Amino acid sequence: MQRDPNCVFCKIVAGEIRAKKAYEDDEMLAFHDIAPWAPVHVLVIPKVHIASFYDVADSYTATLGRMFALAPRLMRELGVTNGFRTLVNTGADGRQEVAHLHVHVMGGPRPWAKG
Ligand code: AMP
Numbered sequence: 001m002q003r004d005p006n007c008v009f010c011k012i013v014a015g016e017i018r019a020k021k022a023y024e025d026d027e028m029l030a031f032h033d034i035a036p037w038a039p040v041h042v043l044v045i046p047k048v049h050i051a052s053f054y055d056v057a058d059s060y061t062a063t064l065g066r067m068f069a070l071a072p073r074l075m076r077e078l079g080v081t082n083g084f085r086t087l088v089n090t091g092a093d094g095r096q097e098v099a100h101l102h103v104h105v106m107g108g109p110r111p112w113a114k115g
Contacts (some may be wrong), residue, residue, distance in 0.1 A: 004049045009100035013047045022074055027063055030074055030105075037115055038085075039108025040078050044070055050101040053090040071105045080107030085115060 003010040011017040012031060019031035022042050033041040044067045050056060056064055068086065075084045084107030089096040106112065 002048050004051075004100070007049055007098075007100050009043075009045050009098055009102065010049050013045070022078065023070060028067055028070065030070060033104070036106075036113075037104075038106035038112040040075070040080050040084075040106065042074055042078070042105045044068075044074075044103040044105060046101055051099045052096055052101055053088050053094075056101065067103050071103065074105060075107050078107070082109075083107065087115065 003014070008017060012019045013029055019034075021029065021031045023030040023044075026047070028044060028046050030042050030044045033043055046060070046063050046067065048063075050060060071084070071086055075081075084105060087104040087106070088094075088102070089104070106115065
């Protein structure tokens with residue numbers, strides 16, 4: 001599988017950095033954000049290293065669909081029943097800090113730290 005040895009999320013996929021996992025299958029992983037903005041804040045990532053939303057090729061659209069489809073299921077499982085927010089930061093102006101595609105999924109009572 002394509003990976004970047006310097007990427008923190010690739011290291012989480014490989015088990016080299018610990019994370020609190022919420023879901024895992026062959027192609028994606030969801031884990032709790034280390035610095036949550038909301039009471040429930042999960043990141044959904046593809047296991048393969050895709051640097052950003054800019055780099056999503058046609059061959060990844062099914063994976064992307066599954067990542068988004070996981071969001072409501074995860075929120076329900078984590079007790080979020082009153083709505084949630086999904087966010088994909090992309091590139092410098094998009095304030096993307098980790099260069100491995102990820103979908104933020106955030107829920108729980110307001111106010112939140114950001115957003
Ligand atoms: P972004 O600005 O969209 O790139 O967001 C990256 C997110 O990854 C931030 O919310 C960080 O708190 C989160 N993050 C960075 N390192 C880790 C880690 N080791 N485990 C869990 N979340 C992380």
